[in-house]
Amino acid sequence: MEEKEIYKYEYPHPAVTADCVIFGFDGKSLRILLIERGVEPFKGSWALPGGFVRIDETVEEAAIRELQEETNVKGVYMSQLGVFSKVDRDPRERVITVAFYALVKPTDHDVIGGDDAASAQWFSLDDYPIPVFDHEQIIKAAYAQLQRNFRAGNVGLEMFEDKFSISQLYLLHSLVTQKDIDRRNFYKKMTSYDYIEPTNEKMSDTPHKPSQLFSIDRMTYDSELKESFNLIRFDLDEKTDDDKLKTNKKK
Amino acid sequence: MEEKEIYKYEYPHPAVTADCVIFGFDGKSLRILLIERGVEPFKGSWALPGGFVRIDETVEEAAIRELQEETNVKGVYMSQLGVFSKVDRDPRERVITVAFYALVKPTDHDVIGGDDAASAQWFSLDDYPIPVFDHEQIIKAAYAQLQRNFRAGNVGLEMFEDKFSISQLYLLHSLVTQKDIDRRNFYKKMTSYDYIEPTNEKMSDTPHKPSQLFSIDRMTYDSELKESFNLIRFDLDEKTDDDKLKTNKKK
DNA sequence: CCAAAAGTGTTACGAATACACCCATGA
DNA sequence: TCATGGGTGTATTCGTAACACTTTTGG
Numbered sequence: 432m433e434e435k436e437i438y439k440y441e442y443p444h445p446a447v448t449a450d451c452v453i454f455g456f457d458g459k460s461l462r463i464l465l466i467e468r469g470v471e472p473f474k475g476s477w478a479l480p481g482g483f484v485r486i487d488e489t490v491e492e493a494a495i496r497e498l499q500e501e502t503n504v505k506g507v508y509m510s511q512l513g514v515f516s517k518v519d520r521d522p523r524e525r526v527i528t529v530a531f532y533a534l535v536k537p538t539d540h541d542v543i544g545g546d547d548a549a550s551a552q553w554f555s556l557d558d559y560p561i562p563v564f565d566h567e568q569i570i571k572a573a574y575a576q577l578q579r580n581f582r583a584g585n586v587g588l589e590m591f592e593d594k595f596s597i598s599q600l601y602l603l604h605s606l607v608t609q610k611d612i613d614r615r616n617f618y619k620k621m622t623s624y625d626y627i628e629p630t631n632e633k634m635s636d637t638p639h640k641p642s643q644l645f646s647i648d649r650m651t652y653d654s655e656l657k658e659s660f661n662l663i664r665f666d667l668d669e670k671t672d673d674d675k676l677k678t679n680k681k682k
Numbered sequence: 683m684e685e686k687e688i689y690k691y692e693y694p695h696p697a698v699t700a701d702c703v704i705f706g707f708d709g710k711s712l713r714i715l716l717i718e719r720g721v722e723p724f725k726g727s728w729a730l731p732g733g734f735v736r737i738d739e740t741v742e743e744a745a746i747r748e749l750q751e752e753t754n755v756k757g758v759y760m761s762q763l764g765v766f767s768k769v770d771r772d773p774r775e776r777v778i779t780v781a782f783y784a785l786v787k788p789t790d791h792d793v794i795g796g797d798d799a800a801s802a803q804w805f806s807l808d809d810y811p812i813p814v815f816d817h818e819q820i821i822k823a824a825y826a827q828l829q830r831n832f833r834a835g836n837v838g839l840e841m842f843e844d845k846f847s848i849s850q851l852y853l854l855h856s857l858v859t860q861k862d863i864d865r866r867n868f869y870k871k872m873t874s875y876d877y878i879e880p881t882n883e884k885m886s887d888t889p890h891k892p893s894q895l896f897s898i899d900r901m902t903y904d905s906e907l908k909e910s911f912n913l914i915r916f917d918l919d920e921k922t923d924d925d926k927l928k929t930n931k932k933k
Numbered sequence: 934c935c936a937a938a939a940g941t942g943t944t945a946c947g948a949a950t951a952c953a954c955c956c957a958t959g960a
Numbered sequence: 961t962c963a964t965g966g967g968t969g970t971a972t973t974c975g976t977a978a979c980a981c982t983t984t985t986g987g
Binding site for chain 1: 687688689690691692693694695696697698734735737738739740741742762764765767768769776778780834
């Protein structure tokens with residue numbers, strides 16, 4: 432054990448982790464993705480997916496990597512939430528965490544526990560096991576942030592891989608903002624955006640009128656939304672720490 | 683030298699720093715506060731005030747402490763900007779930094795270089811020495827954030843310790859948002875807020891009509907603004923990591 | 934009396950709100 | 961045929977934007 436302690440510093444260094452708050456919307460309700468810890472401390476308890484930032488990767492890379500390793504979720508657009516650095520937030524040693532959050536469609540991702548996670552599971556946002564460390568605080572902060580973004584006008588289309596119906600989007604907005612939005616006004620507003628385009632496909636899986644499907648003009652959507660919000664999005668193969676600041680240069 | 687390397691870890695740990703982007707508005711122009719480094723690396727070059735997070739303090743505490751130590755600026759309301767973690771951003775070792783930003787009145791603070799800073803100085807935002815590390819990127823990101831906040835409706839009153847005139851505020855908004863705002867509409871809007879109250883004092887220090895001074899109902903201002911923005915403010919004696927999350931205590 | 938900045942009122946437009954009925958489908 | 965959810969139009973309100981002249985002071 433002593434043998435392995437080979438990294439020496441003149442001053443004490445904190446460990447740094449990246450944690451991911453992944454919200455899911457399956458068309459019916461809001462969910463949150465937690466993992467069952469497969470290692471100590473708190474083995475067997477639930478926690479946010481995440482883990483230590485390696486010495487040769489950015490915090491964004493760590494977040495993506497850990498999320499994929501522990502839950503098999505990949506290719507989502509995450510945003511930085513903030514840093515949580517209470518001195519005693521981890522019993523092992525001083526750990527500072529950088530939290531990220533994202534909103535995805537659970538159905539687009541086969542959730543499989545892996546690596547340090549015994550399992551990974553979606554829970555209802557209304558009823559999930561209280562996670563360990565200060566992860567409950569982080570979830571609360573992430574949800575508050577999500578809510579602020581939606582209330583400030585974020586459309587939340589980054590979660591849809593492909594087609595969607597306005598009524599799905601309506602339900603999502605109702606759930607997130609916790610306001611009862613007028614359905615007619617919502618339809619009007621959404622269809623007025625130039626990045627939301629009607630297709631001639633319809634979807635019918637319930638006993639009622641089939642819903643019209645819309646597609647997203649991703650280019651237009653991204654350019655309009657990146658300007659007004661600080662949505663830093665990154666994917667597996669992006670060099671994100673750079674991109675974060677390239678907003679002017681790009682496109 | 684070997685003797686001092688007494689902190690050992692099983693895995694490599696990054697160092698963590700907190701850096702502060704302090705914008706100043708003196709009633710005429712926007713400034714930025716930089717320090718001249720008094721230690722290697724880059725001794726003699728300019729950089730953002732900031733430094734290493736101690737093992738027993740939060741990143742917020744580190745930001746406040748370093749700012750005070752290096753520039754004598756204290757008691758400002760800072761917000762977390764984000765984490766910058768490019769692997770090679772510091773030549774010494776792997777350093778992850780948490781950036782904060784604030785807007786203050788330079789005249790309220792006697793800027794004195796101290797500690798690791800040979801000197802501290804306000805520069806015009808239009809013409810300042812390019813700082814070392816990736817601090818230029820951080821400044822750009824902070825300014826973008828400040829601009830977003832103002833454009834989204836932040837009033838920016840947190841920088842005024844006491845009284846202010848609408849024309850001062852007007853100039854500030856013009857400078858930050860880079861838009862030419864209609865002066866009449868601006869006056870109307872500002873005086874309509876219930877947290878901006880007219881006093882019967884006037885201020886006259888230039889050859890023209892003296893300007894009416896207004897005062898801030900800090901309670902109302904804070905409560906209204908903290909809801910719509912994620913302005914995490916903290917002062918020297920606050921336990922901020924907690925406060926940050928206390929806003930949504932229980933549903 | 935002139936320059937320089939402070940202060941003020943009205944109209945116009947557009948976005949957000951409030952509100953109710955018909956349609957298509959599967960059971 | 962009916963229960964369920966999808967889809968649509970219009971009037972009102974409110975905040976934002978456009979617009980120019982008078983006032984006060986120091987030089």
